[in-house]
Amino acid sequence: MEHAITCREVARTIQTSPAFEFHGCQISTSLHEFRDKLITADTSLRNMFDRCSIVCESFETEIETMMEFMKRKGDTQYFKKRVEKLLIKIKELRRLVEKSHRLILDAKGNNHNIEGNIEYGLSEAENFCYNNERYLADIDKAKEKLVIVEDSLDNLHDISHLLTKMKAILMRYEEKLLMITPEVNGDNTFEVTRDDLNSLNSAIEKLKTCHYKFAQRCEEI
Numbered sequence: 001m002e003h004a005i006t007c008r009e010v011a012r013t014i015q016t017s018p019a020f021e022f023h024g025c026q027i028s029t030s031l032h033e034f035r036d037k038l039i040t041a042d043t044s045l046r047n048m049f050d051r052c053s054i055v056c057e058s059f060e061t062e063i064e065t066m067m068e069f070m071k072r073k074g075d076t077q078y079f080k081k082r083v084e085k086l087l088i089k090i091k092e093l094r095r096l097v098e099k100s101h102r103l104i105l106d107a108k109g110n111n112h113n114i115e116g117n118i119e120y121g122l123s124e125a126e127n128f129c130y131n132n133e134r135y136l137a138d139i140d141k142a143k144e145k146l147v148i149v150e151d152s153l154d155n156l157h158d159i160s161h162l163l164t165k166m167k168a169i170l171m172r173y174e175e176k177l178l179m180i181t182p183e184v185n186g187d188n189t190f191e192v193t194r195d196d197l198n199s200l201n202s203a204i205e206k207l208k209t210c211h212y213k214f215a216q217r218c219e220e221i
Helices: 002-016 024-071 076-109 111-128 133-184 194-218
Strands: none
Touching: 002 024, 002 133, 024 076, 024 111, 024 133, 024 194, 076 133, 111 133, 133 194
């Protein structure tokens, strides 16, 4: 959210400075649009982050419970219900990840236009200040803030990469659950194996690692 605030501040500086008289409005509009997209993406990411934390915790509990139940030779219907419950949760989380990813891609989609407008606008402002040095402070202030905006564009790329990785992990987890489900729906004498549960647990550990890295990058939006 810090970067969204910076976008607003630098947009105001550029829009009100005579140094950016000819191109300030264009740059300011681009920054305001980018800011709005950042805020929307940030809200979605935080919702997804909270949900992912809950899912990781609940999945660990579910798998641990199933392992304990396995020691007592639980019937197939028990595992069937547990697997179906996990499958519903993982699909819901995957949809949240996909939504956040779309918003991130939308936010970073116009980065070339933003960067182009900023570069051209700064160049024109510097030319304007060649004989109007009293406005150089406005340019320096804008440049200082724009560095943070450029950092946010780079950060969006990193977050997009992590979301792609997280989506892939969730899809693999979903596939593992689907591989178990047909067997559970079959012969009532069938039992989910410990290897099945260990495999699911391993996938959750990968998701937690990705989730942790994502949280670190998300704080920089």
